[in-house]
Structures are given as structure tokens and as C-alpha cells.
Amino acid sequence: MQVIIEKLTQGAIGLAHLPDGKILFIPGTLPGEEVLVKHYSQKKGYFLCEEFDIIKESDKRRISSCPYSSICGGCDFDFVSNKDSAYFKEEIVKDNLLRISKLDQLPYFLPPAYTDEESYRARARIHISLKDRKAGFLKKDSNELIPITSCPRLEKKLNEEVFLSDEFLKRYRGLMFQKGINKKTGLAELSLFCGDDRISVESEEVIRSVDNIKYHVSANVFFQSNLFVLPKLFEFVRENVVGNKIMDLYSGVGTFSALFEGSGKSIIAVERQKECLRLSEKNAPSAKSITDDVFKFASKTKTKVDTVIVDPPRTGLDKGVPELIMSFDPERIIYVSCDSVTLSRDLPMFKGYKPVLARVFDFYPGSSHVETVVLMSKVNTLANDRG
Numbered sequence: 001m002q003v004i005i006e007k008l009t010q011g012a013i014g015l016a017h018l019p020d021g022k023i024l025f026i027p028g029t030l031p032g033e034e035v036l037v038k039h040y041s042q043k044k045g046y047f048l049c050e051e052f053d054i055i056k057e058s059d060k061r062r063i064s065s066c067p068y069s070s071i072c073g074g075c076d077f078d079f080v081s082n083k084d085s086a087y088f089k090e091e092i093v094k095d096n097l098l099r100i101s102k103l104d105q106l107p108y109f110l111p112p113a114y115t116d117e118e119s120y121r122a123r124a125r126i127h128i129s130l131k132d133r134k135a136g137f138l139k140k141d142s143n144e145l146i147p148i149t150s151c152p153r154l155e156k157k158l159n160e161e162v163f164l165s166d167e168f169l170k171r172y173r174g175l176m177f178q179k180g181i182n183k184k185t186g187l188a189e190l191s192l193f194c195g196d197d198r199i200s201v202e203s204e205e206v207i208r209s210v211d212n213i214k215y216h217v218s219a220n221v222f223f224q225s226n227l228f229v230l231p232k233l234f235e236f237v238r239e240n241v242v243g244n245k246i247m248d249l250y251s252g253v254g255t256f257s258a259l260f261e262g263s264g265k266s267i268i269a270v271e272r273q274k275e276c277l278r279l280s281e282k283n284a285p286s287a288k289s290i291t292d293d294v295f296k297f298a299s300k301t302k303t304k305v306d307t308v309i310v311d312p313p314r315t316g317l318d319k320g321v322p323e324l325i326m327s328f329d330p331e332r333i334i335y336v337s338c339d340s341v342t343l344s345r346d347l348p349m350f351k352g353y354k355p356v357l358a359r360v361f362d363f364y365p366g367s368s369h370v371e372t373v374v375l376m377s378k379v380n381t382l383a384n385d386r387g
């Protein structure tokens, strides 16, 4: 049976209709491609096809430059250019917003932000076989190690110092034993982050300069992995913050708070990971950095702020958090999201706020992940602006 891919859905998975109208998901395909379906299976509430031939390829399809692309589980969307990746993901985000948020009207989307740089990743989690003295990533849907000598998506320094050097595994062998072996994989794991001068392994602190700000970071805490695109996100945040009182929720190492150093604005940064506090106080010394769960902090805080920046993990906002954010009566809310499904679920909870502007930031070309930022304005403010 032949089908035509109509669009991409969450996870950059192609969607087609079977002749009887049922929906079929086909990973690894692109819109417009004609596909010969060889076998598909019924899952809970949908059909999935993993055995197929592409009869007519999209002109957006390219051959991956990565020798491990067919086996490594790291990249699932490596067969389009960085530019096409950004535009495809923007369509997925818009589709999620319309279907899940049920918005009458999409916010205005600025063109997606992306970089042509292929070797962009500043952070990685590597797996190591201590017995074979080999490091790499896990095979797709498996616990098997794919030893690699170089990953085309990593920043050059990470490849040079980690995979192309015999020294690295020797130096961190003790640390790996101390951390212990993952029981499922039988492998050691190390988190790495590429600083300006050296690599951070686990909790080692390094400096990384982004947009003339010297950030104190370690591999154990969250920091964006694509530092070519991050300045564009900074620009969006800087341009859309209003007023002098700003709340930075899920603030990590104070990444956004640091943008307002020296501006005279008053910033409250809230992050629950204890390791972030020391770094946040270095990155944004004028901000009030608080280690707490956002829900707990917001439940006990009564204040008025002008702008709330909110950047939760993939799971989105915990129950009750949107109402608590609204209790601070901000004029604007800047919602930074790494999962447009939970973003779309959360947006309608902000009653009295309207999503007015959005932009997709493709921090992760090669993979199906994407960052989306939506600016929400208080509805009566919009009326005043018009009047």
C-alpha cells in the first residue's frame, strides 16, 4: 500500500492516512514523500509503520554527514539541513498550539532562529565501557554502546579532548568508579560541558562566554547546548521584558537573570537544584537567587512584578503554577519551552493573558527537539495599548 506523508508531528514523525481514514505514523519521513508501507502495527490508539520504502523523496531530504547516523540513538532528524529543520519544527509547534491549546488565532511567529553550524553541541552525556576502554553513545532504542571516534554534532574541542585523546578516559577512571556503573547498561556515564578553555566533567566549574557574558557553568547543571543560537534567545528576552521588577522562574544558573546585570532592574531568580545557587550568584550577583521549588516559592510569596520569565523542564508547569504566576499580576509572561506539547497544554491556563508573539529556536538540529518561546500579554494591557 502507498501513502503520502501529510505533515510532521511531535518527534518529527510523519503522518499519513490509511485508505480507511485511520492515522498512520511513519518515523523518518518528510511531508510530501510517497511511501510504500510494508508492515504496520496497531499501538494504543494509533498505527505505527517502521517497515517501509520511500518511493518519492522530498527535495528537502539530504544524506547525513555522520557515519553513525543509522545506528546511533543521538540524532533522529539528521536527514535535513539545519535551516529546513528549523522550518519543519516551526510547523510542528504551530500544529501543536492549534490542536492542543485550541487557540482562535496563533501568535505572530518571528522567523525561526537557527545556525548553519553543524558542530554545535557544547554538552554531551557519554557512555563508557571501562572493560574495553571505549566511549560513545547508546544505539537507538538499546543499551548497547556505539563506540565513536568523533561526533560531527559536537563542538570541536569536545571531540579533540574526549574522543581523540587517550588521556581523557584514564584521567576520569577513578571518578567513573566512584560514580558507579549504570545497572541497566553496564556502562559508566559522564556529563560534559565545553567551557572557553577546558571541558567541565560532572561538577567541575568552567567559564563559558556567550554574548559577552562570562557564565560560570558545570556539566552537572542545565545550560543550553547550542551557544550559536543562544544569543538570539537572549535578544528575544531582552526586547520583550517590560518594567523594572522581573521574576526568573526555573532560573538554572541565572542564565536570563544575568542579562539584566547593571540595568538597575530588580530580579528574583528561583531554581530548585542546589548546585545552581553558587553559580547563579556568580552569574547574576545583583539578582536575589532563591533555591526552592517554584510551586512552593510562589505559594508563599505575595508580590507584584512586571515580567515573569518561565523556563520549565519538558514536563511543563506543575498544577497550580499558572494561577500562582498570575497572582504576581505581571504585564507580560515570557514562556520558554523545550516541549511544545506541554507548552500548548499550559498556555490556555493563563486566563486573561493572550499569546501575542512567538519564535522557534532550533537549538538541536539533527534531533527532533526544539525550543519555543511565547510572549503573553495581559489582555487589558493590550486594550490600553490599542486605545
Ligand SMILES: C[S@@+](CC[C@H](N)C(=O)[O-])C[C@H]1O[C@@H](n2cnc3c(N)ncnc32)[C@H](O)[C@@H]1O
Pocket: 222, 223, 224, 249, 250, 251, 252, 253, 254, 255, 256, 270, 271, 272, 273, 276, 292, 293, 294, 295, 311, 312, 313, 318, 338
Ligand atoms: C530548562 S531548564 C532552564 C534553566 C535556565 N532558565 C536556563 O535557561 O539556563 C529548567 C530548570 O528548572 C529547574 N527545575 C525543574 N523543576 C523545578 C521546580 N519544580 N522548581 C524549581 N526549579 C525547577 C531545573 O533544575 C532546571 O535548572
